[in-house]
Amino acid sequence: MRNLGPVLADAWRLFKPYFFHSSERRLALTLLISVGVMSVVQTELGVLTTFWSNLLYDSLQQKDQHSFMALIFTWLPLPSGWFMPGLLAIAMLFILVGVTQLFVTEYLQIRWRRWMTGDFLQRWLADRAYYRISVAGDPEGVGTDNPDQRLSDDIAAFCGAGGNVRPGTDTLSLLLGLLSNVVSLFSYIIVLWKLSGRTPVFGLHIPGGLIWVALLFSLGGTLLTYLIGRRLIALRFFQQRYEADFRFGLVRARENTEGIALQGGEHEENAVLLRIFGAIRGNFISLLRRILLLNATTISYGQIASVLPFLVIGPSFFASRITLGTLMQVNQVFGEVQGAFSWFADSFPTLAMWRATVGRLATFDRAVRSAREAAAAGIQVHDGADAYRLQDVALALPNGERLGAPLNITLAPGIDTLISGPSGAGKSTLFRTLAGIWPFATGRIERPAGRTLFLPQRPYIPIGTLRHALCYPAAVADIEPDAVRRALEDADLADLVPELDQPDENWVMRLSGGEQQRLALARALLARPDWLFLDEATAALDPDSEGRMLVMLKRRLPGTTIVSIAHNPAVAGFFRQHLVLDGSGGTLQAAD
Numbered sequence: 001m002r003n004l005g006p007v008l009a010d011a012w013r014l015f016k017p018y019f020f021h022s023s024e025r026r027l028a029l030t031l032l033i034s035v036g037v038m039s040v041v042q043t044e045l046g047v048l049t050t051f052w053s054n055l056l057y058d059s060l061q062q063k064d065q066h067s068f069m070a071l072i073f074t075w076l077p078l079p080s081g082w083f084m085p086g087l088l089a090i091a092m093l094f095i096l097v098g099v100t101q102l103f104v105t106e107y108l109q110i111r112w113r114r115w116m117t118g119d120f121l122q123r124w125l126a127d128r129a130y131y132r133i134s135v136a137g138d139p140e141g142v143g144t145d146n147p148d149q150r151l152s153d154d155i156a157a158f159c160g161a162g163g164n165v166r167p168g169t170d171t172l173s174l175l176l177g178l179l180s181n182v183v184s185l186f187s188y189i190i191v192l193w194k195l196s197g198r199t200p201v202f203g204l205h206i207p208g209g210l211i212w213v214a215l216l217f218s219l220g221g222t223l224l225t226y227l228i229g230r231r232l233i234a235l236r237f238f239q240q241r242y243e244a245d246f247r248f249g250l251v252r253a254r255e256n257t258e259g260i261a262l263q264g265g266e267h268e269e270n271a272v273l274l275r276i277f278g279a280i281r282g283n284f285i286s287l288l289r290r291i292l293l294l295n296a297t298t299i300s301y302g303q304i305a306s307v308l309p310f311l312v313i314g315p316s317f318f319a320s321r322i323t324l325g326t327l328m329q330v331n332q333v334f335g336e337v338q339g340a341f342s343w344f345a346d347s348f349p350t351l352a353m354w355r356a357t358v359g360r361l362a363t364f365d366r367a368v369r370s371a372r373e374a375a376a377a378g379i380q381v382h383d384g385a386d387a388y389r390l391q392d393v394a395l396a397l398p399n400g401e402r403l404g405a406p407l408n409i410t411l412a413p414g415i416d417t418l419i420s421g422p423s424g425a426g427k428s429t430l431f432r433t434l435a436g437i438w439p440f441a442t443g444r445i446e447r448p449a450g451r452t453l454f455l456p457q458r459p460y461i462p463i464g465t466l467r468h469a470l471c472y473p474a475a476v477a478d479i480e481p482d483a484v485r486r487a488l489e490d491a492d493l494a495d496l497v498p499e500l501d502q503p504d505e506n507w508v509m510r511l512s513g514g515e516q517q518r519l520a521l522a523r524a525l526l527a528r529p530d531w532l533f534l535d536e537a538t539a540a541l542d543p544d545s546e547g548r549m550l551v552m553l554k555r556r557l558p559g560t561t562i563v564s565i566a567h568n569p570a571v572a573g574f575f576r577q578h579l580v581l582d583g584s585g586g587t588l589q590a591a592d
């Protein structure tokens, strides 16, 4: 596999935090080592079984019923003084170890997934990395699409706990597969070496002859599989990406049903969704062709492998130089050695899928890290001042383009300010910068202490009850029920009071634009901020309601300084000063 080094380095970076740095690392490592030990025990039981079957076939050849029964039900004493346990005991041990290993592995996987999901979520949401990523993307170009998929499917696929994860394709299964195959290889090679001593290959005595046959045969298979299977990696990667794009398209359509219905956009939606699906289909067909070719190769190779030992040592058996038991044991051990050698080749499709998952998680991880690091660059923000002071604050777009001349203004507490200016001048961008979330501004901002609330034009209404939406982002338990009711009444939404705790209502779909804006104002009443920034947050209201809401805000929040972006000249009378943002740097003027 080309570039295996960087993939393994990425996988290690994703693997390490839980097992070596998390608070549950001791338990995690103990469980990991336990499943490893159980895997080795299973492999060694397999080795024991080949010796057991050697004795069994010999007992059959010699028609020795007593030994045969002992090998099934009890144990058979050996000339060396040791004894061979019967099938009953071996099988019971196999079942016990197998079931315990399965349980412990799955328990570890779900704990790991829970931890890793929590860790990724926390870092993605910290320092507003999620926001920067969504507005700016990332230079690698592949690290940030569909973060939802990375946080759900990819982590589940990496840790191996989740309904959609194909068994055997996760990190732990691959690690255990690798471990048991390495142990298998060593254990069976020793057996094969011993057997080689008394088993001529094609009638010739070659030291370790059987091992060489198995090695050459497996290397041939590995090379062939690699050549056919290497394109699978990219195909898998894109398959996951297209699937996520399609799901995202469907979610967007679901969330915008009204907009689509009002504009009659069904035909276009259908065409767009089918176009995205076309990519899934096209890629899947290429994937399928590759998989078919690969399977045809591995199955043919497997068929040859099952008869090869008989061809190689059959002549010795017919010349009575080895017993039936030895013939069968060589066949079994040869199969195991060949199987272990070709593990890499057989696992190629799985490794390709795993590699795509690692790639998606690692690039996302890097994008989150660089977004968090970049949060410290750009504009210098200093908190704890007595006012908002902007010094040479230059707004810019993600592509570096400037939005007007730098701003040098001060917004003092107690002086309500109206901001206006032509559409696209950068008013909302200025708010984003003041909030500290816009990563593409330069200069220096001093911000006052105290609570600040920004209300955008389209308020975010989270999933849950109306009470939850009103209290957001505070917890419902932290807000007095009476205060919630009063806030709704003051925002002219008294009709909704009886529905405060009604579950399963899609409030975004149900409330009108103006009602959603008034809901956000009610939220401001509950939050009681020292500074309230309104970005056209009353624009959906009729002029009378807009005026009434501003009066209500002033009455209910007397200690709050309001800074509002508005296009409606009628609201100008509510503000003490006016900032016109027209690209020339903006100057504050006292209201008439």
Ligand SMILES: Nc1ncnc2c1ncn2[C@@H]1O[C@H](COP(=O)(O)OP(=O)(O)OP(=O)(O)O)[C@@H](O)[C@H]1O
Pocket (backbone or CB within 6 Å): 135, 136, 397, 398, 403, 421, 422, 423, 424, 425, 426, 427, 428, 429, 430
């Ligand atoms: N994420 C982004 N990527 C690229 N350009 C952006 C992005 N966000 C905003 N812009 C651009 O920045 C410019 C300023 O946008 P902004 O929303 O600040 O304008 P505005 O003055 O608030 O406009 P309006 O009055 O229409 O709301 C616009 O040209 C807009 O297209």
